[in-house]
Amino acid sequence: MTARPIPEPFENLHDRILDVVGEEGVVAEAGEMARYLAEERGRFVGKAAFVVRPANTREVAEVVKLCAEAGIGIVPQGGNTSMVGGSIPFEEGDEIVLSLERLNRIRALDADNFTMTVEAGVILQEVQQAAAAADRLFPLSLGAEGSCRIGGNISTNAGGVQVLRYGNTRELVLGLEVVLPDGRIWDGLRALRKDNTGYDLKQLFIGAEGSLGIVTAAVLKLYARPREIVTAFVAVPDPAAALALLSRLRGASGESVTSFEILPRLGLEFTLRHIEGCRDPLEAAHPWYVLVELFGGREDGGLRELLEEALAEALEGSLVLDATLAETEAKRRELWRLREAMSEAQKFEGGSIKHDVSVPVSSVPAFIAEAGALVTELIPGCRPVPFGHLGDGNIHFNVSQPLPEAGGDFAPGKAAYLARWDEMNRAVHDLVVRRFHGSISAEHGIGRMKLAENERFKSAVELDLLRTVKKALDPHGIMNRGKVV
Ligand SMILES: Cc1cc2nc3c(=O)[nH]c(=O)nc-3n(C[C@H](O)[C@H](O)[C@H](O)COP(=O)(O)OP(=O)(O)OC[C@H]3O[C@@H](n4cnc5c(N)ncnc54)[C@H](O)[C@@H]3O)c2cc1C
Structure with missing residues (x-):
């Protein structure tokens, strides 16, 4: 039973939704709701009539249908990690939060088709692990991967640290299942590399931040698992040298460069000062660093030698000032920790x-x-x-x-x-x-935080197109209203 009285205008809707999703599918007690109503940085704290946690696509569709009939706004939520306020309701308390966390099944994995069909609430790290268990790679990788959910990644078109090689989430999705703002289900779960049968509708929902419908499942693209991973922490005199090194390595390695991250000395100093267990991997201090990682398809396929030679050559030409290669997985993790801790360390300054x-x-x-x-x-x-x-x-x-x-x-x-x-x-x-x-x-998307800024830069034509799409799909404006457009 729910401990908090449901606000009067929502009582009827609450009861009808409860009939659809059962006790486990509704959260209405203030303490339990709190984690759905604020994001970690605390910049956005909202209110909701209650939180709904459907267990499958049919339940999502029925809940959306009931909200559409009642004209009640819906805020879809995955792992609530995106930090621009998109997953947080407004302060009026006249919306519901619809969490996808219980849609957490991996429906299928087709190793020969290099695809996986997953529900929106699967945590990104679990998608990666399932791919690895089938000797495949799902390449989306980012700091929040232990808590963000694939539906949220799709809805924000997440990027991460391997975009250079594999692209953004947009490039990693082959098909989608979406509950539309009127409660109909669009089954676009195609696992095809080629499909030229008209508008590519799935692209509308990718990066839409829940403003056009609710993603309930997706067919994801998988890749061969890398057999050789080479990681180096490289000191460079300035960003121009880092850029020249990137171009050189891309050319020399046949596009094996998977990650190429830049860090300034000041950022590294913050990390060394504030984050436990981190140490400077190079002897002297240098103005800039890059963390570079290459993936290869064969064990001992020569990537390491290639990187060593390229770095030695760059060192002679003063493009590189110093470098260290990770000898072990533990060392590789240490080097990545320096990059991953960048934001966290700044909090102490x-x-x-x-x-x-x-x-x-x-x-x-x-x-x-x-x-x-x-x-x-x-x-x-x-x-x-x-x-x-x-x-x-x-x-x-x-x-x-x-x-x-x-x-x-x-x-x-x-x-x-x-x-x-x-x-x-x-x-x-x-x-x-x-x-x-x-x-x-x-x-991170537009959410609430960048709404005005986005409108400042979009042309009248582009804003008109965006609003036309929004109106066509969500004429009553119930899907994540006041966000994105
Ligand atoms: C430590 C950290 C590191 C990060 N690093 C990166 C990075 O390197 N690269 C990068 O691109 N991003 C990065 N991010 C942002 C990250 O991409 C997003 O936080 C993540 O993709 C959002 O997933 P989520 O499940 O938390 O979505 P939420 O935050 O819950 O939702 C995000 C938006 O999508 C909507 N939404 C969620 N699920 C659905 C759904 N099923 N259907 C329709 N709409 C939905 C919500 O309404 C909201 O508007 C980072 C975030 C953190 C906290």
Whole structure:
């Protein structure tokens, strides 16, 4: 039984939904609901009439149908990790949260077709593990993989650390099953590499952040499991050298470069200072680093020698200052930990204003230099920590607050510094879009956080197209309203 009284306008709907999903499928007690109503950073905290947890596609469809009839808004939710407020209801409490967490079955794995059919609530790491158990690779890999769910990954078109080689989630989905805003089920679970029978409807729902329907299952593309993995931590003088090294390695290795992540010295210092068990893998300090990983199809297929030779050559030409290769899996994990801890370590250095942006790969060095100068002019003493996926042009341009000794208005006032968030975002986004023709959201989506910013940059034609699609699929605006468009 539910302990909290259901708000009056929802009583009837609650009871009818309860009939569909049973006691296990409804959460209405305030304490139990809390984890569905806030995301980890605490930036968005919402209210909901109640939370529904259907157990299968039919139940999702019936719940959506009931909400459509009642005109009640639905906020779909996966692992609730996306951090832009897309999975959190608004503060009015007049929506329901529909969690996909109980749709957690792997329906099929076809090793010869290199595909897997999964329900939306399967945790990303479990998808990866199931693929590995069948000697296959599902290449989507990111920091939140232990808690985000594949339906959320699809709905945000997640990227991660292997986009350079395998593409974004959009490239990893062959088919979808979707519950539409009127409760009908679209079965598009095709496992085909080729299908030219008209509009590619699944693409509408990928990256739609729950604004067009609820993804309930997907056919995912699998790859051969790599037999050789070579990982190096490389010091470089500047981002331009890192870019030149990337081009060189891509050419020399026949596109075996799977990850190519850039880290500034300041970011590494934060990690060494604050994150337990991390140590500098190189003897001297250097201004910039890249973490590079290559995947090969054969054990001892010569990738290691290839990387060693390429790095030695780059060292002679001063493109590289120093490097270390992981000799063991434990060492490889240690090197990756330095990259993965970048965001976490910044929390200990006061306020951090964030930008999740992308520019053409070849423009990354110029972007880092110009954005650094821009924010420093805006807030003297602020500390840019640009890091991330140089291989696909996606830089997390995070800026830590000035140190107390740097003086100025914001040292050490975290709140005063963070109050400049929107102003700094606007300046950096202007640079990204107007100068570099980049994107103001490379990975995390639009959600609530970037709605206004997105509209600032989209042309009237593009906004019109987006709104036309939204209206066509969701004429009553019940699916994740107030998000994305
Ligand atoms: C530590 C960390 C590291 C990260 N690193 C990366 C990275 O390297 N690359 C990257 O691209 N992203 C990264 N992210 C963001 C990540 O992509 C998203 O958090 C993740 O893909 C969202 O999955 P989720 O299940 O948590 O979705 P949620 O946060 O629950 O939802 C995200 C959006 O999708 C909607 N939604 C969820 N499920 C469905 C569904 N079944 N049908 C329709 N709509 C749905 C929600 O309404 C919401 O709008 C990172 C996040 C964290 C916390």
